[in-house]
Amino acid sequence: xxxxxxxxxAGCLAGLGVALIVWRLMPADPHLMTALERLAPDRSAVAVxxxxxxxxxxxxxGIWVQRNVPLPGWIKVPTRELALLRVPVHRYFGEKALYFVxxxxxxxxxxxxxxxxxxxxxxxxxxxxxxxxxxxLSFIPDYNARTDATTARQEFTRALGxxxxxxxxxxxxxxxxxxxxxxxxxVGDSWVFRRLREELAxxxxxxxxxxxxxxxxxxxxxxxxxxxxxDIMRLSGEEGATIYATxxxxxxxxxxxxxTDEHGKANAAAEKMTMxxxxxxxxxxxxxxxxxxxxxxxxxH
Numbered sequence: 001x002x003x004x005x006x007x008x009x010a011g012c013l014a015g016l017g018v019a020l021i022v023w024r025l026m027p028a029d030p031h032l033m034t035a036l037e038r039l040a041p042d043r044s045a046v047a048v049x050x051x052x053x054x055x056x057x058x059x060x061x062g063i064w065v066q067r068n069v070p071l072p073g074w075i076k077v078p079t080r081e082l083a084l085l086r087v088p089v090h091r092y093f094g095e096k097a098l099y100f101v102x103x104x105x106x107x108x109x110x111x112x113x114x115x116x117x118x119x120x121x122x123x124x125x126x127x128x129x130x131x132x133x134x135x136x137l138s139f140i141p142d143y144n145a146r147t148d149a150t151t152a153r154q155e156f157t158r159a160l161g162x163x164x165x166x167x168x169x170x171x172x173x174x175x176x177x178x179x180x181x182x183x184x185x186x187v188g189d190s191w192v193f194r195r196l197r198e199e200l201a202x203x204x205x206x207x208x209x210x211x212x213x214x215x216x217x218x219x220x221x222x223x224x225x226x227x228x229x230x231d232i233m234r235l236s237g238e239e240g241a242t243i244y245a246t247x248x249x250x251x252x253x254x255x256x257x258x259x260t261d262e263h264g265k266a267n268a269a270a271e272k273m274t275m276x277x278x279x280x281x282x283x284x285x286x287x288x289x290x291x292x293x294x295x296x297x298x299x300x301h
Contacts, residue, residue, distance in 0.1 A: 163193065
């Protein structure tokens, strides 16, 4: 190959590399179906990801599983938990598939390592262990989703108590129901207030009453306290009821419930510490009594 041919080939490769870099850096056009889904999400069912392109192996696996693998009836997708955590459904399926693959691969690898040191496991044990471990590990994402969602709901409830107080103050200052909800949501900067602002903005642009939108959000995320706020604001917006005292009473009851829950957790933690403290006290007494017992025993001999 001549020098000219090498230069042409190098130039073609360089041009191809520059073209790929430019193509990667250019902003992609949003998929119309995905944009419409974000504006008006389906709150009643787990929708299959349409037009979603996974960036990682886990996302690609999840999209493939969601589209091609039929789920048994006994497998329940934690829809509310995923919606609260804002975890895409395809990512949840991808995590389950990844754990399933790890469970399938780990026992054969261990059997190979044991075979190298002279220990051979029966084939049935390896296969059975792979299936059992894969099924068990595939439930880890469900446990993580429910645990994280429980923590997020507690945080949402604490922030909601402050939000209800702010709404009550806005109503006492003469603001309307819609204005009170939007103004109070603009005060905080936590993820709870951002979520409320997004829902209220969606209601404003869609022309639906904000209390209806908050009620749908409460049903979607499994937040009965937010549903109570929606019902109270509906009375104010549709019937003109005076709700300042009702809102303050609702926020006080939320704080009381949270305080009671914290007291229960503290008492449970204290009860768990009773047994270790008793065991340590017994060990300490044994250590103190051991020299005297040894002296008595040696003196007798």
